[in-house]
Amino acid sequence: MEENFAVIVPARDTEKVRFELQSRGLLDRRRKFVSRIVEGGSFVEIPVTDLVSGYEIKLQEQPEFYRQQMSLKERLAGKMNPEELEIIPSGWQILGNIIVVTISEKIIHRRLEIAEELLDMYPACDTVVRDLGIKGSLRQPKRQLVIGNTTETIHKENGCYFKLDVTEVMYSKGNLREKNRMSKLGTGEIVVDMFAGIGYFSLPMAVHSQPEQIYSIELNPVSFGYLKDNIRLNNVQHIVQPLHGNCAEITPKGVADRVIMGYVGGTADYLPAAIGALSKNGGILHFHEALAENLMFERPIGQIKKEAKMQGRTVEIMECRSIKKYSPGVWHVVVDARIW
Structure with missing residues (x-):
C-alpha cells in the first residue's frame, strides 16, 4: 500500500510547519490536517509526501482525504x-x-x-x-x-536519493520508521554498515547525522554498483566508503562506535565480525533478524551475549523492537545492544 505519513506538531506551530513543508514540496495536499489531544496537549497531524527529519512521524492508517479516490x-x-x-x-x-x-x-x-x-x-x-x-x-x-x-529509477525518501533498477534490487518501504530513526544517530562517529545494499541506512545517516566515517559493505555486485552511484548522487563521498565483499571477511576490525546489521536471515553468523568491528572502548550494535514469534527476543539477545562473551566483552541490552511481519508467524525484529 502507499504509505500515508504525517508529522505531529504542537497546534501552536501548525502554520509555521505547514509553510516550511510547503516550501520544501513535502506537503501532501490530498489529505486533511487532523487535530489530536494527547495527554491534555493539543497537536496536529500534518500530511506529508515523504519522511521528514526532525519531526515525530506517524503512519496514518485511516487518513482523511479531501476527495476520496476511487479504488x-x-x-x-x-x-x-x-x-x-x-x-x-x-x-x-x-x-x-x-x-x-x-x-x-x-x-x-x-x-x-x-x-x-x-x-x-x-x-x-x-x-x-x-x-x-x-x-x-x-x-x-x-x-x-x-x-x-x-526499470531504472531514482526514488526519493527522507531527503535522500536512491538510484536502483527495481528488477535487480530489493527496496523495502516496510521499515521506514527504522530508517528514519537511524538517520538521527551517529553524529561524529565511525560507523560500520554491514549488508549496506544500495545505502538504505548509510545514506540517511550520512546526509542527516554527519558521522565522521561510514564503512558500507555490500556483497551483491549490482547493489554495490548502485551504492557507489548513490553515494555520489547524495554528495557524501567524504563520509561513506563503500567496500565490496563478504561481511564475514572484509569488515574492518576494532574501529567502530556503531555497527548496523540491517539484514535478516542468518544474521547471527556474522556476529563475530560485527562485534569485532567495535572499538576497544565499545560501541552500539543494531542487530536485525527474522524470527518466529516464540523466539522474540530471547534468541537474538542470547546470540549477542554468547558471541560477546567469547570475545571477552560485556553486553547491555538497550532496546528491542518489532519492525514488521516478515511472513506468517515470523517478525522482523531489531535488538540494540551496548557492548564494551
Whole structure:
C-alpha cells in the first residue's frame, strides 16, 4: 500500500510547519490536517509526501482525504467479471516513477488494463512492473515489465536519493520508521554498515547525522554498483566508503562506535565480525533478524551475549523492537545492544 505519513506538531506551530513543508514540496495536499489531544496537549497531524527529519512521524492508517479516490477495483468494475474483480490488487509499491504490483496469474491476461488504470491514478508514474517474489540467497527480486521503457529509477525518501533498477534490487518501504530513526544517530562517529545494499541506512545517516566515517559493505555486485552511484548522487563521498565483499571477511576490525546489521536471515553468523568491528572502548550494535514469534527476543539477545562473551566483552541490552511481519508467524525484529 502507499504509505500515508504525517508529522505531529504542537497546534501552536501548525502554520509555521505547514509553510516550511510547503516550501520544501513535502506537503501532501490530498489529505486533511487532523487535530489530536494527547495527554491534555493539543497537536496536529500534518500530511506529508515523504519522511521528514526532525519531526515525530506517524503512519496514518485511516487518513482523511479531501476527495476520496476511487479504488482500483472500482475503476475496473464493469470492465471485468466478478471473479476477476475479487483478485484485483489492493496494494502496490511506488518507487520513483515506477509502480510495482503483484498480479495473480489468474488475471495476468488483464495486466495491461490494470497497469493503465494504475498509471491514471498516479500521473507522476510512467512505468508498471509486476512483482513475482524473491529469488536466491542475495534476495533478488523476480519482476516483469508491464508498461514502460526502463526499470531504472531514482526514488526519493527522507531527503535522500536512491538510484536502483527495481528488477535487480530489493527496496523495502516496510521499515521506514527504522530508517528514519537511524538517520538521527551517529553524529561524529565511525560507523560500520554491514549488508549496506544500495545505502538504505548509510545514506540517511550520512546526509542527516554527519558521522565522521561510514564503512558500507555490500556483497551483491549490482547493489554495490548502485551504492557507489548513490553515494555520489547524495554528495557524501567524504563520509561513506563503500567496500565490496563478504561481511564475514572484509569488515574492518576494532574501529567502530556503531555497527548496523540491517539484514535478516542468518544474521547471527556474522556476529563475530560485527562485534569485532567495535572499538576497544565499545560501541552500539543494531542487530536485525527474522524470527518466529516464540523466539522474540530471547534468541537474538542470547546470540549477542554468547558471541560477546567469547570475545571477552560485556553486553547491555538497550532496546528491542518489532519492525514488521516478515511472513506468517515470523517478525522482523531489531535488538540494540551496548557492548564494551
